[in-house]
Every structure is written in structure tokens, then in C-alpha cells.
Amino acid sequence: MVPSRSALKSIVLAASLLSGIPAGVALGQEDRPPTPVTVVTLAEQDVTLTSILPGRVVASGVAEVRPQVAGIITERLFEEGSFVTQGDELYRIDPASYEAQVAAATAAVAQAEATLSSAQKESDRMQALLERRVVSQQNLDDANAIRDAAAAALQVAQAQLLAANIDLDRTTIRAPLTGEVGRSLTTRGALVTAGQAGALAVIRQLDPVYVDVTQSAAELIRWRRGETQAELGNANRTVVLTLADGEPYEFTGELTAAEPHVDEQTGVVVLRLEFPNPDELLLPGMYVQVEMPQGVIANAVLAPQDGVTRDRRGRPIALVVNEQNVIEERTLTVVRNIGSDWIVSAGLEDGDRIIVEGLQMVGVGMTVVPEERQPTQTQTEN
Template structure:
């Protein structure tokens, strides 16, 4: 009887022993995730903007004849540098020289008539005193003399006009610069003030660069400059050529157009660049790097530390003093290289999570590894 009662107890002993063993086994602690953080700091930052533009000659003159005639000679080589006042074309001057000589002879004749009429007028002035001639005759002599004087002035003007036309037979360079293709050859008939230019001279050192900036960008810049701690940028500019290379010389911003183009909604800025080597040619497409403003205390952070929520808002994960994750909404102003310029949402000294972002959630405890130095300082 006693053995039969003990048999069920003996059967349950192993299970009781196992249960006690499981209850006394210690629990493991949850392991913390390690994240890399970037310590937020401020720095002085120059904001730059790349704007497209076109090069333009600082001076340009289309050569046209001021008289009509036959081109007798071309005195320049196309593509050469010509100096102001150099003779470019010679027009046949035979008829203009004859007109000049005729005007000179006519002037001499008029001057001789003045001498004769003056002597007659002076003689009549003496005779009228003794009633040798009438007063009317004296007045007529005076009128003839004055007409002769006026005629001399007219002949002088005619001579001057003939001289100018004779000079115009030598078509000269109005400015110094590089001359282009000639549209006429020797023997061609040209006319005064014709619409077709004989050639064009362009001054290529220095050159202008006309840059376009949208009115929206201009308004944003003005709003930025109105903020505390923001100063106006330098007026010096850099230039990128069509092949992407950086132009060796810096330019200077000269002025900004006072109106907005209604068709494009843009404003034109003009800069001037030295061009001693003749690299810049009129009409080239370039990109100008403009220093818009200087931020005294700018906050730049690596782009991998900023993400977007489903609504498209920029967010950042920050490790607080208790080594726990906080999520903040931030406002980014623009991308600069591989970093974001932060407008608001982050403060100096914040530890921004830049590595392991996908491994953690808000409120999670983490182990921090500072990777500020390895990422380098923002430029």
C-alpha cells in the first residue's frame, strides 16, 4: 500500500527538479546598439552660387563707309589686332581730291573778292564825307563787302566738307581690337552708311560676362542678407569654362540690371574679366561663381544625418545627455558639397547620428562613437 502511494510522487520528481532549474536561470541583458555621431559646430561660410552667362566684347565697332566709292585697297589681315586710327580700307579718292582742290580754289577767289569790296567800301566812306558819292552808293558798297565776307565763310565750310570727304576715303579703325572677316574685297562698290558692315572690330581684353539670375534667387538673397550674422559677399567672381575648367583670372561684378526680363523672369548681372591670353571669345557659354553672402556662424552637417519623413519634412536623430535617441524636425537651406546647411532645428554641441540611423528608434538607448574627425570639417 505504501509503495503504491509513493509511485506517483517518484514519477513527478524529475519534472519538479527541471522547473526549479528553469526558475533559477539568470536572464540576459538586452545589448545596446552602437551609433556614429557628428558633433554640431559653427563656422564661417561663404555662400556661392553658380550662374550661367555669356561672354561679350567690352567694345565692338562695325566698320561702314561714310562716303560712296570703289574699294581700292584692303590694308589689314583678317583676325589681326588693329590699333585705333589704323587705315583699314582705301577708297578711290580721285573725284574727292578734285572736289577738294575746286573748293580750295573757290575759297581763294572769294577771299580776293573780299579784298576788292573792302577797299571800295573804305573809299566810299571817305567820298561820302565830301559828297563825292551818295549815301546810297556807300551803303551798297558796304553790303557788297559784307556779302563777300559771308561768301568766304561759306567757301571755307565747303572746303572743310571736301577735306572731310577726302579723309573718309581712308576708312580707319575707331577702336583698338581684334578685327574679323572682311565682307568686301578690292574693287567692290560701297555706299555711304550702308547696312552691311565691311568688318567688325571687337575689344577682347577685358571682356564682359553677362550673367542671368532669377528674380526668385534675388529675393531669397535679399532676405538672407537681412538676417543677423550675415554679410554681403565679395564682388570678385570666378569663371568656369565650357569644358569645366576654371578660368585662371578672377573678374569683378560691375552692376546689376534695374529691371526683370518679363519673358524669362531673370535679372542680368554684368562682370568684367581680364583676358590677356585671348581665351575668352564673344558668345562663349560660361558659368560664373558668385560669392553671395558670408555666414559668420553657419551650421553644416553631413547629408547622411538628415532624412525625410513620409510628408517630406527633414528630420534628424540626435543623442541626448542620457544617450537616448531624439528625433527633431530641421530646416535645411541648401546642399554644399556633401553637407547640408542647417537653418534651424540643430544647435551647437548636438550629437547628430550619421551612422546606424536605420538601427535605432526614438527613445532607444545607444552607445556613442564620435566620428566627427573622420568625416572632416565642413568646407
């Protein structure tokens, strides 16, 4: 007696359970419809490699305000935390003693001018008497020497007057730099001295600002040899900044200098980047992260990370749907990640359809129904 079709299926199912063969394979795929899977169609592109470097914000200009003459502070002429321009008055020192020095120097100049005038007249008189042979040449030489000494004394007096005026002018302490002035570190009535160690206030220039980051010495060597520039070619060389709260900074910067010194303990070099700071969002001492371009991989493929797994040897693999809608397995060469994708230099080609959803339900050699994944709003913006 010939068994029925349902009985044959039961026999095959029982045999597959005993032998470990999947029931779907034992019964034949022709008895079940192709499994739907979600795929992403890949495209080759040039990928710019970047590195994230930690850094600190540094003011582009810093000036510590210190007195150049001694005296008592009589007045503070600025608002703490305000913007000041170079030359603005900040403090005033009691000028009484310096005004007296100017007055004394002015009198000394007048006295020297009178002495010079008298000596000049005496020299002219001796010249006339010598022409009439009334006095000797020695008398004329002595008169000329006195005149020249009086002229030199006048120059000394004028120099002393200039110095006295400079000291008097320095009783008004002015801003040496344009920028933001911090809090006042002294008060009215305080005694200050010329060249003292403590500053009266600090002025910082905050637009633009510098960001100092550390880079390995090997990368710096490549940059100096021009290899990094050659790799970058016409790629985007924009330097992007990430703030301490994780949000990106709206302005981009550029590399301006590299410290000509390698730290002996860490083997890194300090790089200086410049960023515009019109809103003064970046403040000196703030911790930030900088994304710097390092090179370009030509004709690379960006594979979604949710479509890449690993085999028993730990090698990255992906399941790809070919033109006949049959699944193939590919072994990949992964360079690094970029966002939510892997940069694949070998194993995937332009136009490949990689499975990103439904991997647990399919296997190599199976026929599937691929459906293209629709980009999310975030992917569309990127």
C-alpha cells in the same frame, strides 16, 4: 535540474526569434562590445547663400566698321583677328575723285579771297571820296554791301574746302574702337557706299567683358530695397563664374547694372556683371554660369549629406553621439544644400558629433565608440 548558461542563451534566442525582438537586445548589450562608428564634429558658422544663374558673355564694346564715303576699296591695311587701336588704318578707298574736289574747293577759296580783296579796296576808295564830297553816301553803302557779300562768299568757299578735305580723309577708314578685329567682310575692288547696311568688319573690346544673367523680379526688388545688402553684411560678395566645360574661371566679377525692365512672359530681369578678361578666354556669345551671393544665415551648421537620412514621414533626421557615447536621434530643419553638405538651421548644435559611417549597424540608445573622420584632400583644400 537548473539549465546551463549556454542552454539559457539558446532558450532566450529562440524566444526572441518568435517574438521579433533583436537577439542582441534579448541577450543584453553587456555581452557585446560597443560598435565603432565614424563621426564628424560640427561647428556653427555664418553661411552665405548663393544662387546659380545662367548667362551669356557680351563684349564691353562693339563697333561695326562702315564707310562714310563711296568708292572702290583699293587696300586692306590690317590682319584679320588682330588687335587694333582706335585710329589705326583699316581700309583705303580710291581717293582720286575726292582729291579733285579738294582742288576745286581750294581754287574756289582763292577766287573768293581775290573778290573780297577787290571789294575791300573799292570800299576804302569810296570812303575817301565821300570825305572829299565827291560821291554820295549811297555809293559808299553799295561798295560796303559788295564787300560784305564777298566776305560771305569766302566763308562758303572755305566751308566747302573743309567738307572736301573731310571726305578725302574718310577715304582712309580708321578703327573707331580699340579691340579685336574679326575677319574682313569685304574684299579689295569692292564698291562701298556711305552708310551702307553691311559692315566691312567688326571690332570687339574683350577686356573687360560683360556677362548678362537673368534674375527673378522678386530678388531684384529685395536688392533694390537694400534687404539683400543688409543680409549679406560683411560677407563675401564675390561673383564666381563657371565656364561651359564646368571649370571655374580664375577671375571674379562684380554686378554693374540691372535692366530697368521685367520680361512680361518670364518675370525675370537681366543683370550685367563685369569680369576682367586679360587672356581673352571669355568670348562674346559663350554660355556660362554665375554663382551670386543672395544672403547670409547666421549660426548655421553644415551637416554632411551622408550623415542625414529621412524617417517614414520624409523628415530629415540624423544620429548624434552624445557625451556618454550614446546615440540620439535628431529631427533637422534643412534650408538647402551647399556642395556635399546640408545647411541645417535647427536640430544640430555646435560641437555635436554626427554619425556618417556605420549607420546600418547602430540604433538609438546604443553605446558606440566614435572615431573622428579624417578630412580628405578635397575637403582640406575647401
